Amino acid sequence: MFPTIHRDVVCTFCGCLCDDLEVTVEGGRIRGVDNACELGAHKFTTEGRLKAPIRRRGGVWGEETYTAAIERAAEILLDADRPLLYGWSGTCGEAQSVGVQLAEILGGVIDATTSVCHGTSILAIQEVGHPGCTLGQVKNRADVILYWGCNPIEAHPRHMSRYTTYTDGFFLGNSHRDRTVIVVDIRRTDTAQVADEFIKIKPGGDYAVLSALRAMVRGKDDMIPPTVSGVSRQQLRRVAAICKSAQYGALFFGMGLTQTGGKYKNIRNAIELVDELNRHTKFTLTPMRGHFNVYGFNEVCTWMTGYPFAVDFSRGIAWYNPGETSAVDLLARRECDACLVVASDPAAHLPRSAVAHLADIPLVQLDPYPNATTAFAEIQIPVAVTGIDAEGTAYRMDGVPIRTRKILDLGYPDDRTVLQQMLERIREAKGR
Amino acid sequence: MTELLIRNACVIDPINGIRGETMDILIRDARIVESVSGRAEVIDAAGCLTLPGGIDSHTHICGTKVNFGRYMMPEDMRAGRTARQGGMHATSGYSVPTTFGNSYRYSAMGYTTVLEGAMAPLEARHTHEEFSATPLQDTMANTLFDGNWAVMEAVKENDVKRAAAIVGWTLSAVKGFAIKLTNPGGTEAWGWGKNVECIHDPVPHFEVSPIEIVTALVRANELLHLPHSVHLHCNRLGVPGNAWCTVDTFRHIPDLNPERQSLYATHVQFHAYGGSSWKDICSRADLVARAVNDRPQIVMDMGQVMFGKTTTMTADGPMEFNLYRLHHNKWSNHDVELETGSGIIPVYYSRKSTVNCVMWAVGLELALLTRSPWQCLLATDNPNGAPFVKYPEIIGLLMSRKYRDAELATLHPEAERRIALPAIDRELDWNEIAVMTRAGQAKALGLLPLGKGHLGPGAAADLAIYPVRIGEIDPSAEYRRVIEGFRQTLYTVKRGRVVSREGRVVVEGDNSTIWVKPRISEEYDMGRDPEFAKKFARYYTVRMGNYPVQEAYIRRSICIETEAEL
Numbered sequence: 001m002f003p004t005i006h007r008d009v010v011c012t013f014c015g016c017l018c019d020d021l022e023v024t025v026e027g028g029r030i031r032g033v034d035n036a037c038e039l040g041a042h043k044f045t046t047e048g049r050l051k052a053p054i055r056r057r058g059g060v061w062g063e064e065t066y067t068a069a070i071e072r073a074a075e076i077l078l079d080a081d082r083p084l085l086y087g088w089s090g091t092c093g094e095a096q097s098v099g100v101q102l103a104e105i106l107g108g109v110i111d112a113t114t115s116v117c118h119g120t121s122i123l124a125i126q127e128v129g130h131p132g133c134t135l136g137q138v139k140n141r142a143d144v145i146l147y148w149g150c151n152p153i154e155a156h157p158r159h160m161s162r163y164t165t166y167t168d169g170f171f172l173g174n175s176h177r178d179r180t181v182i183v184v185d186i187r188r189t190d191t192a193q194v195a196d197e198f199i200k201i202k203p204g205g206d207y208a209v210l211s212a213l214r215a216m217v218r219g220k221d222d223m224i225p226p227t228v229s230g231v232s233r234q235q236l237r238r239v240a241a242i243c244k245s246a247q248y249g250a251l252f253f254g255m256g257l258t259q260t261g262g263k264y265k266n267i268r269n270a271i272e273l274v275d276e277l278n279r280h281t282k283f284t285l286t287p288m289r290g291h292f293n294v295y296g297f298n299e300v301c302t303w304m305t306g307y308p309f310a311v312d313f314s315r316g317i318a319w320y321n322p323g324e325t326s327a328v329d330l331l332a333r334r335e336c337d338a339c340l341v342v343a344s345d346p347a348a349h350l351p352r353s354a355v356a357h358l359a360d361i362p363l364v365q366l367d368p369y370p371n372a373t374t375a376f377a378e379i380q381i382p383v384a385v386t387g388i389d390a391e392g393t394a395y396r397m398d399g400v401p402i403r404t405r406k407i408l409d410l411g412y413p414d415d416r417t418v419l420q421q422m423l424e425r426i427r428e429a430k431g432r
Numbered sequence: 433m434t435e436l437l438i439r440n441a442c443v444i445d446p447i448n449g450i451r452g453e454t455m456d457i458l459i460r461d462a463r464i465v466e467s468v469s470g471r472a473e474v475i476d477a478a479g480c481l482t483l484p485g486g487i488d489s490h491t492h493i494c495g496t497k498v499n500f501g502r503y504m505m506p507e508d509m510r511a512g513r514t515a516r517q518g519g520m521h522a523t524s525g526y527s528v529p530t531t532f533g534n535s536y537r538y539s540a541m542g543y544t545t546v547l548e549g550a551m552a553p554l555e556a557r558h559t560h561e562e563f564s565a566t567p568l569q570d571t572m573a574n575t576l577f578d579g580n581w582a583v584m585e586a587v588k589e590n591d592v593k594r595a596a597a598i599v600g601w602t603l604s605a606v607k608g609f610a611i612k613l614t615n616p617g618g619t620e621a622w623g624w625g626k627n628v629e630c631i632h633d634p635v636p637h638f639e640v641s642p643i644e645i646v647t648a649l650v651r652a653n654e655l656l657h658l659p660h661s662v663h664l665h666c667n668r669l670g671v672p673g674n675a676w677c678t679v680d681t682f683r684h685i686p687d688l689n690p691e692r693q694s695l696y697a698t699h700v701q702f703h704a705y706g707g708s709s710w711k712d713i714c715s716r717a718d719l720v721a722r723a724v725n726d727r728p729q730i731v732m733d734m735g736q737v738m739f740g741k742t743t744t745m746t747a748d749g750p751m752e753f754n755l756y757r758l759h760h761n762k763w764s765n766h767d768v769e770l771e772t773g774s775g776i777i778p779v780y781y782s783r784k785s786t787v788n789c790v791m792w793a794v795g796l797e798l799a800l801l802t803r804s805p806w807q808c809l810l811a812t813d814n815p816n817g818a819p820f821v822k823y824p825e826i827i828g829l830l831m832s833r834k835y836r837d838a839e840l841a842t843l844h845p846e847a848e849r850r851i852a853l854p855a856i857d858r859e860l861d862w863n864e865i866a867v868m869t870r871a872g873q874a875k876a877l878g879l880l881p882l883g884k885g886h887l888g889p890g891a892a893a894d895l896a897i898y899p900v901r902i903g904e905i906d907p908s909a910e911y912r913r914v915i916e917g918f919r920q921t922l923y924t925v926k927r928g929r930v931v932s933r934e935g936r937v938v939v940e941g942d943n944s945t946i947w948v949k950p951r952i953s954e955e956y957d958m959g960r961d962p963e964f965a966k967k968f969a970r971y972y973t974v975r976m977g978n979y980p981v982q983e984a985y986i987r988r989s990i991c992i993e994t995e996a997e998l
C-alpha cells in the first residue's frame with residue numbers, strides 16, 4: 001500500500017491552529033508529520049485509545065456497547081438535579097453547540113476550561129472592551145511585539161515563527177531585525193532569552209508595572225518611583241518610548257497575567273494600556289489561548305446563550321455569573337450532582353476541593369484517550385479526535401475559524417454524533 | 433405536498449400593483465399558485481393586512497463582530513431574556529440578541545429574509561455557522577472588500593477585470609452574496625491607526641483613492657452580473673459636514689444596469705450632516721435626497737436612529753475609535769489581515785443631546801424627501817441606529833405627522849433650528865411602507881427572480897399577516913394602532929409553512945443561504961493565478977486551501993450562478 005500525504009492539515013493542539021501540516025498516512029496509521037512543532041507532532045502520533053466504551057460497576061471496568069453507554073449517560077444526566085457539563089476546549093464547535101443544547105434542555109450548567117485560564121480576560125473585556133486583530137495583521141505590520149506572562153517557545157512553539165518575530169511580513173522585509181521583541185515575566189524564560197528587552201518583575205507585580213507604563217504613555221512619568229515591582233524607572237521609560245513610537249504594536253498575554261494576583265484587573269489594566277497607546281499609534285492585544293478550540297467554545301456559547309462560558313440554565317433562561325456558575329465554584333460548593341466531561345481533563349487541572357467532589361458524583365467522560373479524570377468516571381466513551389479522525393470547526397486564538405480535517409477513519413464516532421444521540425434520548429424522555 | 437389557503441386577506445403587493453384588495457392566497461409546496469385542492473389547510477385572514485415577507489436589506493445579526501458585541505456586553509444580554517419554551521430556545525439580549533433571539537423576533541415582525549451587512553472573507557465561516565442557528569429567515573452576507581490588498585493593487589493598475597476576477601473568486605470561496613465597501617480605503621489606513629478624509633484621499637501604501645475603489649468595483653460588479661449592486665458605506669461616517677462627501681460620491685456613480693441601481697448606499701442617515709463641528713451640526717438630508725432623486729442608479733437605506741440604548745458595530749474601525757473617545761464606555765476593535773477591520777461600542781441616543789436629535793430627524797427627512805420609496809428603504813442598520821424591533825415605530829413616524837410632532841416636542845429645543853423635519857407634511861401610505869420594507873428590498877437586492885418580495889403566482893410563499901385593518905385605521909391619527917399592528921403578526925409564513933403565530937414560533941425552521949458564484953474563464957480564475965497564490969501564501973496566515981467555506985456550512989443552499997464577462 002502506498003502512503004498518502006495530506007497537505008494543509010490543521011494542527012488541533014494549541015491555539016495557534018497551524019494549518020500547514022503535512023501528514024503521511026499509510027495502512028490506516030500516521031507515519032509522519034511535517035511542519036508541526038513537537039507538541040503538535042506528538043498529538044498526531046499518540047496511541048493508546050480505548051477500543052470501546054467502558055463502564056465501571058462495583059469498582060470493576062467492563063466494556064459496553066455505544067448504545068448502552070449513551071443510554072446510561074443520558075440516564076445519569078436525566079436523574080441529576082444540577083448537572084454540570086464541563087470541558088469542551090478540545091472538540092469542534094459543532095459538538096460544543098450540541099453541548100449547549102443539552103445543558104439547556106437539562107436545566108444544567110455548562111462551562112469550559114476557559115473559566116480556569118482566560119476567564120479573567122473575558123471579565124476584563126466585558127468591562128472595557130478589546131482592541132484586537134487577526135494574527136496576520138501582526139505578521140505583516142507589527143514592529144513591536146510584547147509577550148506578557150506567556151512563554152510561546154514552550155506553550156505555542158510556532159507562534160513566533162508563523163506570526164511574529166521570525167516571519168517576514170508585507171511591511172517588514174527583514175523580520176527579526178525590523179521587530180523589537182519585549183518579554184515581561186517573573187523569570188527568564190526561553191522566550192525571554194531571545195527578546196530585545198526583558199522586563200523581570202516581582203511575582204504579583206504586573207498590575208503596578210502596567211499602571212506605571214500607562215502613566216508614562218500619558219506623559220506622567222515624573223510620578224513614577226525609581227523602581228516598580230523590581231523594574232527600574234529607566235527601563236520602564238525605555239519600554240514606554242518603544243511602544244509609543246512603534247508603527248504597530250502587538251501585545252500577547254498568557255496565564256502569567258490572567259491567573260496571578262490581581263487576575264482580571266491585570267487584564268483590564270493591559271487593555272487600557274493598549275487603548276491609551278492607540279492615541280499615539282496602532283496597538284493591539286491578543287490572549288494566547290491554550291487549547292486549540294477553547295476560544296471556539298466561547299464563540300459558540302455566546303451566539304447560542306449570550307455569554308461566553310459558565311452558563312446556568314436552571315432558571316430556564318441563560319444565567320451567567322462567574323464565581324457562582326463557574327465549574328470550580330460549583331464543584332467546591334458540592335452543588336452539582338452529576339457531571340459530563342467532554343474533551344478535557346478536570347481531574348488533572350482543577351483545584352483539589354473541586355476534584356474531590358467529582359469523585360463523589362456520577363461522571364460520564366467523552367474523550368479519545370483515558371486520562372486522570374477517567375479514574376473518577378462511571379463511563380468513558382471513546383470518540384474520534386477532531387483534526388485526525390473527525391472534522392469540524394475550530395477558532396484560532398485571534399477568532400479566525402478554520403475547518404479541521406479528517407485524515408483517517410478509525411471507526412470511532414465523533415463527539416457531535418455521540419452528544420446528539422444523548423440529546424435525542426433526553427428529548428424523548430422529556431417529551432419534546 | 434403541503435397546501436395552504438389564506439382566505440380574505442387584504443393584500444398589498446407593490447410589485448404586482450395590488451393595493452389593498454381582498455383576495456385568497458393559495459400555496460402549494462412553498463410557492464404561490466393559482467389553485468389548491470380541497471385538502472389545503474385554511475387560515476382565515478379576514479381583512480387583515482397581508483404583505484410579502486419582510487426583507488431586511490441591511491442588518492447585523494451574525495458573524496465575528498456581532499458575536500463580539502454579545503461577548504463584551506453581558507449587560508445587554510440581561511436586558512432581554514426569554515426562557516426555553518416548547519421548540520423555542522432560550523434567548524438573551526436587547527440590542528445584540530443571540531441568533532435565536534434575532535430569528536424569533538424578526539419572525540414575530542413578519543420578516544423572512546435578512547442580509548447580514550458585513551462579512552470579513554477570512555472569517556466567513558463564522559457568519560455561516562451563525563446563519564445555521566438563525567432558523568426562520570433566509571440569509572445572505574455582504575462580503576467586505578474595502579481594504580482588500582489584491583483588489584487595491586488591481587485598481588491601482590487600472591485593471592477592472594482583474595478586480596472583478598478577485599471579487600468573483602472570493603465571493604464563491606466564502607459563499608458571499610454581494611460586494612460590501614465600508615469606508616473604502618479607510619479600514620486599511622486604520623491598520624496604521626489612520627483614516628482617509630474623503631473620497632479623493634489616497635490610501636497609505638496603496639496609491640489608490642476611495643472613489644477609485646468604489647467606481648472600479650461598481651464596474652466589476654456589472655462584469656460579474658451579480659444580482660445586487662455594490663453596497664457602500666460611504667467614507668466620513670458620522671462626521672459633521674459629511675453630506676458633501678456623500679453627494680460627491682454619488683456624483684461619480686454611473687448608471688449601468690437597467691434592472692436595478694448601480695449603487696446601494698447604506699445607512700445614509702449617518703452620511704447626511706451639515707455644519708463643521710459637533711457644535712453646529714445640522715441636517716443636510718435635503719442635499720442628499722436631492723442627489724438621489726436625480727439619480728435612478730442609487731438606492732439607499734435610512735439608517736434611522738431611534739432614542740435609547742443600542743450597540744454600534746461596523747467595519748469602519750477608525751470611526752468607532754473616534755466615537756469611543758467621545759463616549760468612553762468600552763471599545764472593541766478587530767482588524768482582519770489583508771481585508772478589513774471592525775469596531776464595536778455601546779451607545780445611548782438621548783433626546784437631551786442635540787446631535788442625537790439631529791440624527792433622529794435626518795433619517796426621517798431622508799425617507800420623506802426622497803420622492804420614490806423604491807429609492808429609500810427602511811432600516812436602522814440594526815443595531816447601529818437602533819435594534820430592529822423599533823421598525824414599527826419608524827413606520828408610525830413615517831405615516832403620521834401628528835406622531836412626529838409629538839416626538840419633536842420632546843427633543844432638545846436647540847435641535848429644531850437644525851433640522852427640516854418640522855416643516856415636512858408628507859405622510860407615507862400603506863403601499864409606500866410595503867415598498868420600503870419588502871418590495872423595494874427584493875428589487876434592490878435582485879431577489880425578484882427567486883420569487884422574493886411579492887405574492888404573484890410562482891412567488892416564494894413568504895408572507896406576513898398583520899392584525900391591521902387598513903380600511904378602519906387612519907394612520908395619520910391612530911399611529912399607535914399602526915405600531916401595535918406591525919409589532920407582531922398573526923401569522924408569519926415562510927416557504928409555505930406557518931413559522932410563527934402571534935409571536936410564538938411553531939416550527940424549528942430551516943433557512944436557506946443565498947450566495948453567488950460567477951462563472952469566470954480560466955484566464956481570470958484566481959484559483960490558478962500564480963501571482964495571487966504567491967501573495968496569498970506569503971501574507972495571509974491561513975493556507976489558500978483552507979480559506980474557502982465548505983458546503984458543509986450551508987444547510988440549504990441557493991446558489992445564484994452568473995456568467996461573468998471575464
Ligand code: SF4
Pocket residue numbers: 011012013014015016017018035036037038039040041156157158159
Ligand atoms: S504551534 Fe500549536 S498549533 Fe502549531 S504545530 Fe505547534 S502545537 Fe500545533
